[in-house]
Amino acid sequence: MEYLLPSSKIITEEINLNKFGITGYSLFIRREDLIHPFVSGNKFRKLKYNLIEAKEQKYNTLLTFGGAFSNHIAAVAAAGKELNLKTIGIIRGEELISKISENATLSFARKCGMHLQFVTREVYRLKDTSKYKNHLKEQFDDFYLIREGGTNALAVKGCEEILPKGNSFDYICVPVGTGGTMAGLVKASNESQKVLGFSALKGSFQTSEIQKYTSKTNFEITDSYCFGGYGKIDMDLVRFINEFKEKTNIPLDPVYTGKMLYGIMDLLKKGHFKENSRIFAIHTGGLQGVDGMNQKLKKKNLPIIK
Ligand SMILES: *Cc1c(COP(=O)(O)O)cnc(C)c1O
Numbered sequence: 001m002e003y004l005l006p007s008s009k010i011i012t013e014e015i016n017l018n019k020f021g022i023t024g025y026s027l028f029i030r031r032e033d034l035i036h037p038f039v040s041g042n043k044f045r046k047l048k049y050n051l052i053e054a055k056e057q058k059y060n061t062l063l064t065f066g067g068a069f070s071n072h073i074a075a076v077a078a079a080g081k082e083l084n085l086k087t088i089g090i091i092r093g094e095e096l097i098s099k100i101s102e103n104a105t106l107s108f109a110r111k112c113g114m115h116l117q118f119v120t121r122e123v124y125r126l127k128d129t130s131k132y133k134n135h136l137k138e139q140f141d142d143f144y145l146i147r148e149g150g151t152n153a154l155a156v157k158g159c160e161e162i163l164p165k166g167n168s169f170d171y172i173c174v175p176v177g178t179g180g181t182m183a184g185l186v187k188a189s190n191e192s193q194k195v196l197g198f199s200a201l202k203g204s205f206q207t208s209e210i211q212k213y214t215s216k217t218n219f220e221i222t223d224s225y226c227f228g229g230y231g232k233i234d235m236d237l238v239r240f241i242n243e244f245k246e247k248t249n250i251p252l253d254p255v256y257t258g259k260m261l262y263g264i265m266d267l268l269k270k271g272h273f274k275e276n277s278r279i280f281a282i283h284t285g286g287l288q289g290v291d292g293m294n295q296k297l298k299k300k301n302l303p304i305i306k
Pocket of ligand 1: 004043070072151177181284285
């Protein structure tokens with residue numbers, strides 16, 4: 001299974017903060033995005049032990065759920081292809097069935113061999129009920145089920161491996177969706193470190209999700225940099241993502257990592273971090289979503305992510 005995570009590719013880069021007019025801190029970026037060109041770094045981390053489990057239990061099919069631009073759908077499709085497992089994606093939104101070829105995520109998933117089933121939003125909302133799961137079992141025979149977003153105990157275990165052993169960082173920063181990735185980082189951190197989560201959506205409901213997996217309390221989540229909600233962006237964020245790439249050569253995605261780095265830079269400028277601290281930020285990937293976002297921006301005649 002290790003070949004899914006070619007760890008030699010994952011490097012840690014130091015960012016030259018002078019270029020951003022900031023001094024007195026060190027910022028490092030963990031390039032989990034380099035795990036795979038099309039697949040989110042953290043989604044592979046979350047899948048790793050689930051895939052081992054599915055193989056051990058002799059399943060030959062993975063079934064999961066997601067929206068039209070889901071990094072998780074892309075990751076499951078790619079992993080299934082790599083491991084010779086069939087994959088089924090239950091996709092939110094019936095109208096998308098006629099738009100697969102214009103949607104980069106869905107066409108990638110289909111190219112990997114994923115069977116896509118489009119359901120209405122009403123049906124999609126039932127996805128965690130046993131009634132709907134039984135219905136799916138009748139339709140597709142047996143499968144290994146992975147929740148939307150992929151968070152479970154095995155996913156958290158995989159995410160613990162993101163943090164290099166014996167590191168000496170003061171802060172560990174990570175974008176947050178469900179909180180599964182952050183839970184792994186909190187578990188792997190030591191209590192003198194602070195894990196800072198930048199929520200990609202409004203609210204901080206993820207705290208209780210994280211507490212399901214760890215009793216440690218050395219973490220904090222902010223939604224101050226969610227730009228109004230999940231998948232929402234503005235021109236300031238697009239400008240920042242392009243500036244960041246120009247200055248560092250590191251591409252960011254607009255849903256997760258762009259918002260986190262925007263937040264880190266803002267907090268640095270505001271003096272939020274302890275002086276001389278060493279900050280470690282996880283680039284969780286998500287770059288496959290850039291095309292979809294640019295399509296929307298182009299339709300509105302707005303500047304795109306370069
Ligand atoms: C899904 C995702 C996240 C959020 O991960 P959670 O474990 O759900 O919090 C962060 N970054 C990227 C790029 C993602 O695809």
